[in-house]
Amino acid sequence: MKTIFEKTNGNDGINFTDKELNLDFLPDEAVRNGEIGLPQLSELDVMRHYKELSDKNFCIEKGFYPLGSCTMKYNPKINELLASLEGFNIHPSVDDDMAQGSLELMYKLQQALLKITGMDAITLQPSAGAHGEMTGMMIIKKYFDTIGEKRTKVIIPDSAHGTNPASAKMSGFDIIEIKSNEKGQVDIEALKSVLTPDVAAIMMTNPNTLGIFEEQVEEISKIMHDNGSLLYYDGANFNAIMGYTNPKLMGFDVVHLNLHKTFATPHGGGGPGAGPVAVVEKLKDYLPVPVIEFDGEKYKRNYNIRHSIGSVKDFYGNFSVLVKAYTYILMMGKNLKKASEHAVLNANYLKEKLKKYYDLPYDEPCMHEFVITGEKQKHENGVSTLNIAKAIMDGNAHPPTVYFPLIVHEAIMIEPTESENKEVLDDFVQLMIKIANECSANPEAVLCAPHTTPVKKIDEVTAARHPDLKYTD
Numbered sequence: 001m002k003t004i005f006e007k008t009n010g011n012d013g014i015n016f017t018d019k020e021l022n023l024d025f026l027p028d029e030a031v032r033n034g035e036i037g038l039p040q041l042s043e044l045d046v047m048r049h050y051k052e053l054s055d056k057n058f059c060i061e062k063g064f065y066p067l068g069s070c071t072m073k074y075n076p077k078i079n080e081l082l083a084s085l086e087g088f089n090i091h092p093s094v095d096d097d098m099a100q101g102s103l104e105l106m107y108k109l110q111q112a113l114l115k116i117t118g119m120d121a122i123t124l125q126p127s128a129g130a131h132g133e134m135t136g137m138m139i140i141k142k143y144f145d146t147i148g149e150k151r152t153k154v155i156i157p158d159s160a161h162g163t164n165p166a167s168a169k170m171s172g173f174d175i176i177e178i179k180s181n182e183k184g185q186v187d188i189e190a191l192k193s194v195l196t197p198d199v200a201a202i203m204m205t206n207p208n209t210l211g212i213f214e215e216q217v218e219e220i221s222k223i224m225h226d227n228g229s230l231l232y233y234d235g236a237n238f239n240a241i242m243g244y245t246n247p248k249l250m251g252f253d254v255v256h257l258n259l260h261k262t263f264a265t266p267h268g269g270g271g272p273g274a275g276p277v278a279v280v281e282k283l284k285d286y287l288p289v290p291v292i293e294f295d296g297e298k299y300k301r302n303y304n305i306r307h308s309i310g311s312v313k314d315f316y317g318n319f320s321v322l323v324k325a326y327t328y329i330l331m332m333g334k335n336l337k338k339a340s341e342h343a344v345l346n347a348n349y350l351k352e353k354l355k356k357y358y359d360l361p362y363d364e365p366c367m368h369e370f371v372i373t374g375e376k377q378k379h380e381n382g383v384s385t386l387n388i389a390k391a392i393m394d395g396n397a398h399p400p401t402v403y404f405p406l407i408v409h410e411a412i413m414i415e416p417t418e419s420e421n422k423e424v425l426d427d428f429v430q431l432m433i434k435i436a437n438e439c440s441a442n443p444e445a446v447l448c449a450p451h452t453t454p455v456k457k458i459d460e461v462t463a464a465r466h467p468d469l470k471y472t473d
């Protein structure tokens with residue numbers, strides 16, 4: 001495909017004369033006198049160019065997107081419609097009096113998320129999951145500093161998302177990694193063996209990144225609290241438990257959510273996200289400012305929080321994401337619980353269908369996602385998980401997450417979400433069976449996949465080691 005510069009054909013979409021632009025007020029040295037070198041195309045040419053580009057892109061509107069740990073569910077279009085309402089398009093510096101509608105929405109979203117998490121207080125400010133983790137860990141740090149306890153360590157299971165140790169480290173803690181047991185869950189003995197009085201917290205994901213529910217979570221909570229430590233819940237993937245249980249019941253003190261996963265706001269491609277952080281009562285005074293409050297008459301921003309860690313983002317965070325998440329929650333109502341039901345059902349259905357063709361390292365009932373491995377294909381046919389992922393692209397599906405979690409070799413992590421129906425799941429099963437068969441019958445075909453995408457197999461090593469990001473003819 002040609003770049004927009006190569007397509008330049010001299011048809012101006014728009015052509016202002018100097019007179020129309022009325023630049024007389026500018027000093028001579030500020031006025032450009034040469035060509036700027038922008039593409040010259042008509043509006044229709046430009047539309048076609050970008051449509052062609054977007055057609056080459058894969059997205060949830062185009063096909064199945066079973067990206068484990070990322071919850072790529074359908075983002076209903078009404079979310080976009082409501083987020084673009086003119087009334088929400090106000091300057092964040094206006095007085096509370098003039099922003100009552102926006103503040104009310106944020107307050108009500110806070111209330112909904114508190115209900116869903118079971119927690120006592122919340123901030124909507126962090127702009128991503130990792131940002132929420134860091135906010136939560138800063139709260140934990142400030143809490144122990146304030147009550148005068150020197151606690152410098154954070155325990156993290158080896159199945160954790162890589163952002164967990166990064167967030168804890170950036171908040172000033174040392175990390176202790178503990179191994180999972182044969183069921184893919186936290187090993188209680190391993191936990192006890194590293195538990196010392198200077199441990200501030202454990203960071204857990206439940207269901208964990210293997211998609212397995214940590215059955216001993218209550219015991220873990222008791223062990224940690226008996227030690228005076230806190231429990232952090234990575235709630236990026238809340239899709240398995242909404243309405244069934246919550247982190248408060250499991251004994252956690254801090255939790256972050258990814259609105260841009262569970263609550264149906266778009267993600268991928270680096271757009272805006274939101275990672276609200278909810279806490280138990282005793283950590284309430286440490287939340288970032290402003291906190292949105294309601295005094296029975298008016299909604300207001302409270303900047304006066306006693307031990308606040310300060311602001312972690314300008315103004316309120318990514319407001320449009322909050323509107324979309326609130327819309328989704330209102331639209332779903334009590335069906336939020338059903339979303340979890342279907343997400344878990346879909347994942348178990350795929351797991352049972354696929355385990356005959358790919359090895360399943362932890363054969364446990366799964367929650368919203370599960371992990372298979374391409375080890376058999378690698379050893380028997382010389383086809384790696386990366387090759388399998390590329391072959392999936394030929395079947396109009398996005399590849400699942402691969403090589404994560406790190407504790408499973410050749411991991412393929414599949415999360416169908418609740419959005420998909422049985423026909424889509426069955427098509428995916430057929431595709432995965434076809435690839436498994438091809439791995440043994442004709443491995444060469446899988447090794448040079450993808451065959452149908454706009455860009456074929458790329459040299460990833462050179463792309464990573466010697467990136468060439470400049471376009472030349």
Ligand SMILES: *Cc1c(COP(=O)(O)O)cnc(C)c1O
Pocket residue numbers: 069070128129130131161163205209234236237258273275
């Ligand atoms: C996605 C994810 C994160 C990080 O969220 P970002 O918004 O990408 O920063 C953290 N933990 C888990 C388990 C996740 O799946």
